[in-house]
Amino acid sequence: MYRIGVDLGGTNIAVGIVNEAGEITEKLSVKTKAPRQAEEIVSDIADTINTLLKNNNLTLSDISCAGIGVPGAVDSKSGSVSFSNNLQFFSVPLGSLLKEKVGIPFLVANDANAAAFGEFMAGSGKNTQNFITITLGTGIGSGIIINKRLYTGGNGAAAEIGHMKIASEGIPCSCGRTDCFEKYASATALVSQTRAAMEKHPDSLMWELCDGDKAKANGKTAFIAMHKGDKAGIKVIEDYVRFLAMGVINVINIFQPDVLSIGGGISGSGDDIIIPLKKHIEKEDYARFTNIRTEIKTATLGNDAGIIGAAFLDKA
Ligand SMILES: [Zn+2]
Numbered sequence: 055m056y057r058i059g060v061d062l063g064g065t066n067i068a069v070g071i072v073n074e075a076g077e078i079t080e081k082l083s084v085k086t087k088a089p090r091q092a093e094e095i096v097s098d099i100a101d102t103i104n105t106l107l108k109n110n111n112l113t114l115s116d117i118s119c120a121g122i123g124v125p126g127a128v129d130s131k132s133g134s135v136s137f138s139n140n141l142q143f144f145s146v147p148l149g150s151l152l153k154e155k156v157g158i159p160f161l162v163a164n165d166a167n168a169a170a171f172g173e174f175m176a177g178s179g180k181n182t183q184n185f186i187t188i189t190l191g192t193g194i195g196s197g198i199i200i201n202k203r204l205y206t207g208g209n210g211a212a213a214e215i216g217h218m219k220i221a222s223e224g225i226p227c228s229c230g231r232t233d234c235f236e237k238y239a240s241a242t243a244l245v246s247q248t249r250a251a252m253e254k255h256p257d258s259l260m261w262e263l264c265d266g267d268k269a270k271a272n273g274k275t276a277f278i279a280m281h282k283g284d285k286a287g288i289k290v291i292e293d294y295v296r297f298l299a300m301g302v303i304n305v306i307n308i309f310q311p312d313v314l315s316i317g318g319g320i321s322g323s324g325d326d327i328i329i330p331l332k333k334h335i336e337k338e339d340y341a342r343f344t345n346i347r348t349e350i351k352t353a354t355l356g357n358d359a360g361i362i363g364a365a366f367l368d369k370a
Pocket of ligand 1: 216218227229231
């Protein structure tokens with residue numbers, strides 16, 4: 055048997071056929087062209103699924119589960135999207151619309167939760183019982199798996215690790231609070247911190263790396279400067295990892311998962327983040343004196359996590 059996973063984003067719709075081992079056999083991507091009617095998006099998803107089935111000589115009877123991850127608040131029981139800012143969806147019965155158009159039942163989840171479940175089934179969380187993944191991107195995405203099941207809270211809105219408060223500087227967050235974890239430890243935050251450090255240090259090598267244009271600074275700039283011995287670059291990364299550690303250790307102290315993985319563009323910097331992060335954890339983890347400790351890993355599935363997790367939502 056095979057599975058279908060859909061990762062519906064604000065820019066792209068990624069659809070994949072997934073085998074029972076959690077491997078994508080083929081995937082296709084089409085533009086979301088949001089905002090537009092949910093019916094039109096569903097129609098494009100159905101066309102993409104039909105193409106994939108045809109390419110793989112499969113029919114709907116070969117599919118054991120189909121699921122979709124959506125950015126926004128989702129009622130997974132009814133399969134409806136209560137609200138999606140990116141897609142401009144309000145109370146859209148996405149599961150029913152897909153079932154009608156594609157011809158098989160569809161499970162619906164929040165996209166970060168679907169991606170976390172993908173990492174749990176086939177990536178950095180494989181063979182664990184309790185697993186957490188944190189994705190450093192525009193914001194901070196996260197998902198929590200407890201006793202092999204996705205934890206979404208009583209209302210489906212749980213696991214917003216990015217919106218715990220870790221400081222009192224007054225930096226406003228889109229959620230209405232200030233000083234949320236994602237304002238300090240997302241990829242976007244790292245870029246802001248890099249630009250602020252450049253302002254403060256006109257002699258920093260980071261200016262040269264950006265051709266004298268602060269706007270050209272990206273998530274890699276401070277890492278490159280650090281490796282070339284630039285003091286301002288070293289400080290940016292030190293401070294950034296300290297913020298990241300604050301949030302990660304809060305989460306470890308509450309959940310003590312078997313594995314906590316870090317994903318997203320910056321996690322490609324691997325040891326540059328993981329090694330100093332582990333040093334902070336070594337000092338502050340409440341369970342540092344116990345034998346069984348949370349293992350820190352880099353997420354392994356990248357953008358495929360959302361497709362794979364959506365395909366396995368029957369087990370979530
Ligand atoms: Zn927030």
